Every structure is written in C-alpha cells, then in structure tokens.
Amino acid sequence: MGIEAMTSKLATIPGLKKFQEMFVGPTDVLAVDVGNYAVKCALVKLDGDTPRLKLWGYLPLEIKPEATPEQKKASTINAVKAFLIQKGVPIREAATAVSGNSVIVRYVKFPKLTKSELLATLATEAEPFIPFDINEVQLGFHILADIVEEGQKKMETVLVAAKKEIINARLDVLQGAGLVPTIIDVDSFAMENLLEPLRNPKETGAVLCLNLGHMVTNLSIIEKGITRVVRDIFISGNSFTKGIMKQLQLDYGQAEEAKKRNGIIVDSAEKEKLLAAGNKEALGVSQALSTVIKDLVGEVHRSVDFYLSQGPERSIARIVLSGGSARVKNLDKHLLAEVKVPVQVLDPFAIFKDPPADVPEEQRSSFGVALGLALRRNRDWL
Numbered sequence: 185m186g187i188e189a190m191t192s193k194l195a196t197i198p199g200l201k202k203f204q205e206m207f208v209g210p211t212d213v214l215a216v217d218v219g220n221y222a223v224k225c226a227l228v229k230l231d232g233d234t235p236r237l238k239l240w241g242y243l244p245l246e247i248k249p250e251a252t253p254e255q256k257k258a259s260t261i262n263a264v265k266a267f268l269i270q271k272g273v274p275i276r277e278a279a280t281a282v283s284g285n286s287v288i289v290r291y292v293k294f295p296k297l298t299k300s301e302l303l304a305t306l307a308t309e310a311e312p313f314i315p316f317d318i319n320e321v322q323l324g325f326h327i328l329a330d331i332v333e334e335g336q337k338k339m340e341t342v343l344v345a346a347k348k349e350i351i352n353a354r355l356d357v358l359q360g361a362g363l364v365p366t367i368i369d370v371d372s373f374a375m376e377n378l379l380e381p382l383r384n385p386k387e388t389g390a391v392l393c394l395n396l397g398h399m400v401t402n403l404s405i406i407e408k409g410i411t412r413v414v415r416d417i418f419i420s421g422n423s424f425t426k427g428i429m430k431q432l433q434l435d436y437g438q439a440e441e442a443k444k445r446n447g448i449i450v451d452s453a454e455k456e457k458l459l460a461a462g463n464k465e466a467l468g469v470s471q472a473l474s475t476v477i478k479d480l481v482g483e484v485h486r487s488v489d490f491y492l493s494q495g496p497e498r499s500i501a502r503i504v505l506s507g508g509s510a511r512v513k514n515l516d517k518h519l520l521a522e523v524k525v526p527v528q529v530l531d532p533f534a535i536f537k538d539p540p541a542d543v544p545e546e547q548r549s550s551f552g553v554a555l556g557l558a559l560r561r562n563r564d565w566l
Contacts, residue, residue, distance in 0.1 A: 447513020
C-alpha cells in the first residue's frame, strides 16, 4: 500500500490521528500572513468538517519608514518569535502566502499529461507564459479540468510563478522564527479557501473579492468555488493615504489619522451639514478617497469585462471586501453606487460557529488571508 493510500485509510479510522501523524507528519499548520503593518497569525483545527479557531494573533510591526530590508526582516522575525512564546504555540509547521508584482498567475491550456509528467516538464511547458527568467522563479500548478479543443485532449491549468527572492524572503522570516515552512500559497487563493465555506450553493453568479491591503489589492473572481481571474492591483490603502496627503497637505501620519476619523461622504444631507460646519478635513478626505477609488473601479470594470467575455452565462453576483483597508468608512456604499452590484465587508471569522469576541473590530477584516491559510492542511495538495 502506498503512503497516500495509507493516509486515506487511516483518516477513516476514529482516534488514530496521532498514529497517522507518525507516518505522514502533522496535518495542522500555523498560518502566518506577513503584511507591511502587521503579521496576522491563526491556528485552526478541524472537528470533523467544522473549523475551530485555537489561537490568533495580530502583531503590529513597529518599522520606521527609513528601515533597511534587513531591519524590517529582523523586526518581523522578532514579532513572530514573541507571539510563539507568549501563546505557547504547540506546532512549528507553517503556511504563508505571497502576492504583488513578483508573483504571476496564468490560466493556460497544456497538452494532456499526467500530473507527474507535467511536474517533470513544467519549466519547459511554462516558459512561454511567464514574463520572468524561468531560472529566477519557483513554479507551481493546479489542474482544473480535462478539456477537448480542436479535437486535441488538453487540460486547463492554473500556473503560478513567484520570483525566488520573494519566496526566500518569506522562508527567512518563518525559519528565523523557528518555524518549518510547509505551504506557500498565493493571497488570492487563500481568500478562495476562506470564502468556500461561506459560499451559498444557490448563488448563480460569481463573487468578486477585493482584498485591500496596505500596498496591493488582490482582485479575484470566484465562480462556484473556483477562482477564474486573479490580478494584483497597486491601488491600495497606501494610495488612499497618499491621496489625502496631497489633497490636505498633511504628512503621512496625519493623513492616516484623518483617513481613520473620516471616510467617504455618500449622503447629500451629510455633505451639506459638513459644508455648513466648514469641516474641510472631512470634505477633503472624502474627495481624495473618491478620486483614488475611481481608478480602482476602473480596474474592477476591466477585470469584470474580461471575465464576462469568456462566456454569455457569466455574471457577478456580489463584491466582497476584505483586508485592512476594507473598513474605510462608507467604502462599501460608495462602491455599490459605482458598480451597481451588492457589496459587503467580509468578517473572516464568520466561518466559525463560535466566532471569537475578543478580536477588535478594526482588525477583523485583515484576517482573510491568514484564516484562508489556516484552513489548509499539510499534504492537502496530494
């Protein structure tokens, strides 16, 4: 019996989880989502099919703007180390994710091969689709479906290429904190993993997810649990802050505080009230945010148009906002007015039957990637 068959057989026997781990290692992973402002950590265990949150951590990074990459790395490692000690984290296997301009996701059609055959020839098959030097990237793939095109058997495949430098940077952080990296995912696919338990099977249209981080927004369109479009857009929380800096002539810290205090004005009566009161800050913040979001909406429309062009039966049912910048006041209402599709701010902790009450409201939406990673299991790709 092969080890994969043995794993499947053991998984059906109650009470043998520890025995199983003797053969294939632990299944649980600690999720470590490394951001620019904070590291988000989570450990989720499965009780049957029911996920249960065992611990979480929001680790602010006190990094000065002028800090070198090595100083930033050291600060991140120290924050994770302190968390592991403080919480007494019982496992060392970790999952993390990457995104940005060093990561490329392509949907391609390869000639029909077995999984092992594609793995052996991946660099050759992938090179025409990757805009980087093939020797400078780590490659991964997932076969979506077998298809027939012009009489030829092919397979629809998600191809991922990440520059080795960004992978090595993540490995340095995890290993520096004493963790063993076992899964490196992509932010958008971690969000797919999170949204799947929340999916309404009766929903006919796709879900567009905007994971609004500090430096990048991960856009994905998920159709019946499968991501069909992935893009990273460099209009993000940092863009909001810089827009406010320019509009109100503030420094970065002042603009951040102004963004938190205010938001987007969507009600005409409220706008009239602020004009009468001479509240230039609130009016200026709203104008700055609206200008930046106009560019973001343009990128959303381009992605939606591309998705809809692939089949007449396709549609967008709703937009889900996550990430630390998703909670900008009235962002969801403003987007609803712009795109005419229902918009909701995601609470990632809604996947749990007993959501934790001690996670601060302003931090909750930033845990999307972390909780999506925490739902992964070691060797779940086999």
